[in-house]
Amino acid sequence: MRIDVLTLFPAMFESPLSYSILKRAQESDIVEIVLTDIRDFATDRYRKVDDKPYGGGPGMVMMPGPVFDCFEYVEKLSPEKGRVILLTPQGQKFDQKKAVELSKEKRLILIAGRYEGFDERIRIGLCAEQISIGDFVLSGGELAAMVIVDAVVRLLAGALGDEGSAGDDSFSEGLLEYPQYTRPEVFRDMKVPEVLLSGDHEKIARWRRQMALERTKKHRPDLLKNNF
Numbered sequence: 001m002r003i004d005v006l007t008l009f010p011a012m013f014e015s016p017l018s019y020s021i022l023k024r025a026q027e028s029d030i031v032e033i034v035l036t037d038i039r040d041f042a043t044d045r046y047r048k049v050d051d052k053p054y055g056g057g058p059g060m061v062m063m064p065g066p067v068f069d070c071f072e073y074v075e076k077l078s079p080e081k082g083r084v085i086l087l088t089p090q091g092q093k094f095d096q097k098k099a100v101e102l103s104k105e106k107r108l109i110l111i112a113g114r115y116e117g118f119d120e121r122i123r124i125g126l127c128a129e130q131i132s133i134g135d136f137v138l139s140g141g142e143l144a145a146m147v148i149v150d151a152v153v154r155l156l157a158g159a160l161g162d163e164g165s166a167g168d169d170s171f172s173e174g175l176l177e178y179p180q181y182t183r184p185e186v187f188r189d190m191k192v193p194e195v196l197l198s199g200d201h202e203k204i205a206r207w208r209r210q211m212a213l214e215r216t217k218k219h220r221p222d223l224l225k226n227n228f
């Protein structure tokens with residue numbers, strides 16, 4: 001997969017992309033992630049990319065020119081058309097189903113904004129789908145773009161290596177994770193449940209499923225609505 005990210009702050013991505021799964025996925029050519037600075041496509045001598053909203057109101061709006069020019073430049077860096085995603089608070093809520101869907105694409109083009117929003121002609125002209133990562137206010141689209149990159153890349157074949165298979169994810173089953181334990185057997189008077197030491201794998205599997213169900217019922221009943 002190739003992922004292009006258009007952003008005013010490419011340096012914000014460097015650290016998250018240089019650890020663990022994201023780092024290894026790039027090193028082993030499972031994914032190529034290319035950052036492009038929207039400000040490089042500003043046309044005035046102050047490198048301006050935002051302006052006051054027509055009709056008045058607070059804050060600034062992303063100008064269409066630099067975003068369009070940046071997009072048209074990035075588009076041509078690879079022959080693959082790709083799926084164009086604008087990170088905005090108005091977008092469709094991102095979830096695991098969307099992550100799986102995006103992980104099947106050959107190319108993603110993510111556009112992260114700053115300020116109060118994008119000039120409406122960016123949405124329309126780029127035919128972009130809009131995605132939000134949840135109902136809370138961020139200071140820009142960069143962290144949202146990183147969330148999507150992380151969730152998608154770990155689903156690509158080979159990306160998880162020894163750390164397990166993405167199909168094991170509790171969310172891919174629609175349930176929360178069961179309780180997990182590692183050594184020591186007793187920690188500050190808290191003991192590992194007997195069943196996990198029993199060696200009875202059938203029994204362990206039943207216990208885990210039961211615990212996952214109970215936890216989900218208690219903490220996230222909304223997840224049970226459609227299943228079971």
Ligand code: 9D3
Nearest residue numbers: 087088116132133134136137138140141144
């Ligand atoms: C006053 C109206 N605000 C909309 C809720 C303006 C506004 C606030 C924050 C516009 C953009 C932003 C920056 N946020 C994003 O770019 C963003 C975001 C988010 O804030 N929450 C969840 N997902 C996303 S995706 C991009």
